Every structure is written in structure tokens, then in C-alpha cells.
Amino acid sequence: MTLTTPRPGAFTEPLPSALLLLGRGVDLASERGVECVGDLPAPSDPDLVERARAARAALGERAFVLGHHYQRDEVIAFADVTGDSFKLAREAAARPEAEFVVFCGVHFMAESADILTAENQQVVLPDLAAGCSMADMAAIDQVEDAWDVLVDAGVAQDTVPVTYMNSTAAIKAFTGRHGGTVCTSSNAHVALRWAFDRVGGLAGTGKVLFMPDQHLGRNTAVRLLGLSLEDCVVFDPRKPGGGLTARQLKDARMILWRGHCSVHGRFSAQNVADIRAADPATTVLVHPECRHEVVTAADMVGSTEYIIKALDAAEPGSSWTIGTELNLVRRLANAHPDKQIHYLDSTVCFCSTMNRIDLPHLVWTMEQLVAGRVVNRIVVDADDAHWARVALDQMLALPGY
Numbered sequence: 001m002t003l004t005t006p007r008p009g010a011f012t013e014p015l016p017s018a019l020l021l022l023g024r025g026v027d028l029a030s031e032r033g034v035e036c037v038g039d040l041p042a043p044s045d046p047d048l049v050e051r052a053r054a055a056r057a058a059l060g061e062r063a064f065v066l067g068h069h070y071q072r073d074e075v076i077a078f079a080d081v082t083g084d085s086f087k088l089a090r091e092a093a094a095r096p097e098a099e100f101v102v103f104c105g106v107h108f109m110a111e112s113a114d115i116l117t118a119e120n121q122q123v124v125l126p127d128l129a130a131g132c133s134m135a136d137m138a139a140i141d142q143v144e145d146a147w148d149v150l151v152d153a154g155v156a157q158d159t160v161p162v163t164y165m166n167s168t169a170a171i172k173a174f175t176g177r178h179g180g181t182v183c184t185s186s187n188a189h190v191a192l193r194w195a196f197d198r199v200g201g202l203a204g205t206g207k208v209l210f211m212p213d214q215h216l217g218r219n220t221a222v223r224l225l226g227l228s229l230e231d232c233v234v235f236d237p238r239k240p241g242g243g244l245t246a247r248q249l250k251d252a253r254m255i256l257w258r259g260h261c262s263v264h265g266r267f268s269a270q271n272v273a274d275i276r277a278a279d280p281a282t283t284v285l286v287h288p289e290c291r292h293e294v295v296t297a298a299d300m301v302g303s304t305e306y307i308i309k310a311l312d313a314a315e316p317g318s319s320w321t322i323g324t325e326l327n328l329v330r331r332l333a334n335a336h337p338d339k340q341i342h343y344l345d346s347t348v349c350f351c352s353t354m355n356r357i358d359l360p361h362l363v364w365t366m367e368q369l370v371a372g373r374v375v376n377r378i379v380v381d382a383d384d385a386h387w388a389r390v391a392l393d394q395m396l397a398l399p400g401y
Contacts, residue, residue: 042360048359056366063098063102063369064092065104066088066103066105067104068083068109069327070350070355071104071354072357073327075358075359084184084304085184086165093116096117096118096121100369103123107131108169110378111380112169115380122374122377125357125378130354134260137258137259138171138212140171143257145237150255155250158199159208160180162188162195162208163212164183164185164188164216164217167182169385170384173388173391177387180209181394182392182394182395185289188288190400191395192221196253202225202226205253207249208253209257211259212257213257214256214258215261215292219290219295221254231254232254233256234256234257235256235258237257262352264289264290264324266345267286267294267323269293271346272284272344282321284298285302285320285322288303307328308332311341317340319339320341320342321341322343325350326350327354329341
């Protein structure tokens with residue numbers, strides 16, 4: 001990869017790739033499948049923005065539109081609030097007057113909003129194919145089978161499950177039923193410390209089953225809690241017994257689910273070396289969902305909100321290289337023209353499922369609501385919603401939240 005140092009305020013666009021997928025029409029082979037009722041307006045429709053404005057105005061306070069940081073700019077333009085997944089779900093719960101919560105994000109985020117909002121509120125996902133590959137790497141039957149493996153190995157009673165917010169409602173419910181908690185990338189270290197304290201503390205022999213992102217679990221345990229890489233094992237649900245022996249499970253402290261983010265998992269230590277060669281003065285800031293060798297090579301590591309705040313506080317003229325989703329990095333570059341902002345990879349790294357929520361889907365959704373038709377409503381099973389809420393409430397009770 002050959003890079004040149006851009007002038008302050010310039011942003012080098014990564015090379016295009018096929019990762020950016022548009023959710024449209026019927027795609028039953030996709031992660032979740034989608035079928036849109038009626039035709040979607042073409043993205044090139046010159047009246048599309050005006051139609052979005054008209055539908056949004058017609059809905060008024062009956063609708064509350066949430067936009068995740070990784071959404072396209074054309075969608076963010078119509079969001080009432082932007083943020084990460086849990087912040088948005090809590091914002092929705094704080095708007096009980098909103099009859100409709102239009103969640104421009106992915107499926108597990110809309111599930112969390114349905115769990116936290118009132119019964120009279122209806123959560124809508126503009127494209128049902130907007131799933132999350134990481135969340136889908138931990139299916140509930142796989143996790144229940146994995147727990148049976150821990151029982152057979154004699155370690156389940158000394159193991160606390162902790163699930164990342166980026167998981168399905170069923171996995172959050174499993175965690176709640178087994179006395180665990182949910183975490184975000186911002187408070188994972190607090191959640192893990194709480195979990196270890198329940199089974200003898202960090203100096204003991206108790207364990208955490210961390211789902212579904214192995215990288216966040218490993219990075220948090222090693223970087224922030226002082227555990228070693230040897231304390232971590234990876235449970236592969238596709239292999240008998242997770243690919244681990246009973247001895248390995250007994251010796252482990254962190255049992256990491258074999259899952260990852262398809263966006264953050266693309267970054268490599270070579271990317272870091274290349275950007276440093278091109279711009280030795282740059283500060284490399286990456287998300288903790290990146291591989292361990294990437295966060296080790298970086299200067300700073302933090303959540304999406306942390307990344308945004310770091311750029312807001314940065315000195316004019318300073319150089320930054322960001323390892324996270326491209327829509328956010330591009331938006332940060334536009335918001336900080338007085339700073340040099342590089343993208344860590346040389347090729348595009350959009351979240352393909354997040355980008356299924358485009359302006360045509362948002363317009364279609366809002367116009368359907370104006371017409372009195374609720375489309376793509378997300379409803380979590382009542383029992384799962386109860387136990388997932390238990391796990392989420394436990395997270396809210398953690399120190400510092």
C-alpha cells in the first residue's frame with residue numbers, strides 16, 4: 001500500500017469494493033431475508049430528499065428517528081438523535097410520547113429498543129436485512145450447547161456469562177437467566193471485573209464466557225485487567241466441545257466465543273506499519289473490536305464515542321489515523337477540516353448490513369407510517385425480553401454507569 005500524507009483537512013477516499021450492499025427487494029439468501037412491500041424509490045430520485053422531509057414532517061412527534069454512527073450521511077440527516085446502539089435504545093425509552101421508533105441501525109439494536117421502550121411504542125427497522133454478522137455468529141442453540149459443554153467439564157458453576165451489546169435478544173436473555181450481564185465497548189472492563197468478582201476475583205480461578213466478539217473480550221482482559229493471552233481460549237461452536245479439552249476449559253479464565261466484527265476484523269498490524277511509514281506523526285486510534293495485534297500497535301484504543309470525543313478535543317493541525325467504520329471516519333474528516341484524518345485501511349470498509357438502511361428504505365418506511373401501515377416492526381418474545389432486561393439492568397447497575 002502506498003500512501004501520501006494529505007494536506008490538513010484532506011481525506012483520501014479508500015478504493016471501492018463490493019462490501020457495500022444495498023438492501024432492496026427480495027433477498028432471501030441474505031442474513032435475515034427481506035421483502036419490501038411495494039417499490040422502493042430509486043436512490044437517484046431527485047424528489048427523494050423532499051419526500052423524506054415531507055414524511056418526517058407529517059409524522060411529527062409521533063415518530064422518533066434514531067441514527068447509528070455508522071449510517072450513511074443521507075440517513076443521518078433525518079435522525080433526531082445519533083449515537084451508539086445502547087445510547088440510542090435508551091434515548092428511545094426516554095421518549096414515551098413517540099408512537100413509532102424508527103431505528104436506523106441493525107436488527108439487534110432494534111431489539112434492544114423494543115426491550116427498553118414502553119408497550120405502546122412500536123419499533124420499526126427500515127430494512128429487515130440489516131442484521132449484524134457478529135451477532136449472528138452466536139445462535140442461541142449454539143450457546144446453550146456450549147453451556148452444556150461447560151457443565152460436562154465441571155466449570156459452569158464457576159463461569160459467568162457476559163455478552164456484548166452486539167448480540168441478539170435471545171443471547172442477552174440467556175445471559176440474564178445465568179446471572180450474567182451485558183456490556184458495551186466502553187464499559188467491558190467494568191463488566192468483566194464485576195463478573196470475575198462473582199467467582200473469586202481476578203486472582204482466583206473463576207471464568208467468564210464472553211460473547212460474541214472474541215477480540216473485545218481478549219483486548220479488555222489482557223490490556224485492562226492484566227490477564228495474559230494464555231488465560232484466554234477460543235470456543236468454536238462449529239467444533240465438538242468447542243474445539244477445547246476439559247483441561248483447557250479448567251485452566252482458562254476467559255472463554256472467548258469465536259466471533260468477530262467483519263469491519264474491524266479487516267484491519268491489520270501491517271496497516272498500522274504502512275500508515276506510520278507514510279505519516280510518522282500520526283496518532284493511530286482504533287476500536288477495541290480490532291484484532292489484538294492491531295490494538296497493540298495502535299497509540300489509542302476506544303469505543304465509537306471515545307473516538308468522536310478524541311477528535312473533538314484534538315489540536316488543530318494534528319494527524320490522526322482511525323480504525324473503525326468508514327462512514328464515521330468520513331464524517332469525522334468532514335467535521336474536522338483543520339486536522340489530518342486518515343483511514344487505517346486502503347480499501348473501503350463499510351458495514352455492509354448497516355448500509356442496507358439507505359434513504360429509499362427510510363422514505364418507504366416513513367411514508368408507510370404516514371399512510372397508517374406499520375412495516376418491519378421488531379417484537380421480542382416476552383420471556384426473552386424479560387431476561388434480556390434483567391441482564392441490561394445489571395449492566396446499568398455496574399459502577400460508573
